[in-house]
Amino acid sequence: MPAALSVILVSFSAIFGACMGSFLNVVAARTVEERPWWGGERSICDSCGRKLTALELVPVVSWFALSGGCKSCGAKIPLRYLIVELGGAAIGGLIAWRWGISLTAAFAAVVAAGLFLNALTDIYSGYVYDLFAWGLGITGMLMRLGGGAGALFDGLLGALLGFAVIAIIIFVSRGGMGWGDASLMGGTGAALGWQLTAWALYSGFMIGGVIALGLLLFRKVKRKDAIPLGPFLAIGGIVSMLTGPWFFSLLDMSVRWPWG
Ligand SMILES: [Zn+2]
Known part of the structure; x- marks a missing residue:
């Protein structure tokens, strides 16, 4: 595969991996709290309960853009969100790098x-x-x-x-x-x-x-x-x-x- 194409593929997979990590984090948390996996409830700030906008839910980027804190109440967004998303990105990128499509x-x-x-x-x-x-x-x-x-x-x-x-x-x-x-x-x-x-x-x-x-x-x-x-x-x-x-x-x- 040409180098440019594999860079694109690995980057795309890393982004997909970060989204998967974020999604699985929600599934895991809801399972542990015995809440339904799928439902009307949108992601909210754990502290003030404000509904998060789509722009605040972009994996990795949002965490840094918000400096790890909620825009309304300033509560710290747990570091584990970032770690989970970065972990997902690393795994996604490595899989694409290793095996391509x-x-x-x-x-x-x-x-x-x-x-x-x-x-x-x-x-x-x-x-x-x-x-x-x-x-x-x-x-x-x-x-x-x-x-x-x-x-x-x-x-x-x-x-x-x-x-x-x-x-x-x-x-x-x-x-x-x-x-x-x-x-x-x-x-x-x-x-x-x-x-x-x-x-x-x-x-x-x-x-x-x-x-x-x-x-x-x-x-x-x-x-x-x-x-x-x-x-x-x-x-x-x-x-x-x-x-x-x-x-x-x-x-x-x-x-x-x-x-x-
Ligand atoms: Zn808040």
Whole structure:
């Protein structure tokens, strides 16, 4: 693809990713608060209740344009909105950069959205919702129909591997990890296939370990505090999609459909 075209594609995907991040943030927040997902209610300022205008709802740009505060009451707009939108933009941009316009890119975008949603509900409530964890798995299996019997079998192996590894940790450690995490890795495994699931678990635990250590060192958390694991598993899944094919090529292994 010509360079100019791929710059346009990556930029467009980053903007789309930021909008998706913003949308999934609303879905996650409404799920946790047990409000309906879709309804007449428009986005409002959490503080003064004023309805936000379309111009105040542009991902990333609005946050900076308003200097992180509401125009009427001056209440701070939580930094997490910006982080979620920037995260979505980064993921969208990376997927387009990695796979261009392709079936794999579409597959990766759907999986990334599922992982993103599960990470957000875990951060907001401390729970992984079975609906979203298994929803990701079922969606993954349905998409795998496009890759034939081999791809479906790979998804099944991935689901078993992801679920089993967390289940073993639950039995061995008795605490720290819950069945929601097992469901999340089961669903992730169905979407990723067994190879990328193994790499996702490894990446997730490494990233989680480093961040937990950092939080301990800087005394942001105490040793006994529970740090939700779901977000790290989700980050591991996204990192695995982006880097797994390269990693397995170092081992002289080719990854299965749709990643190979
Ligand atoms: Zn306000």
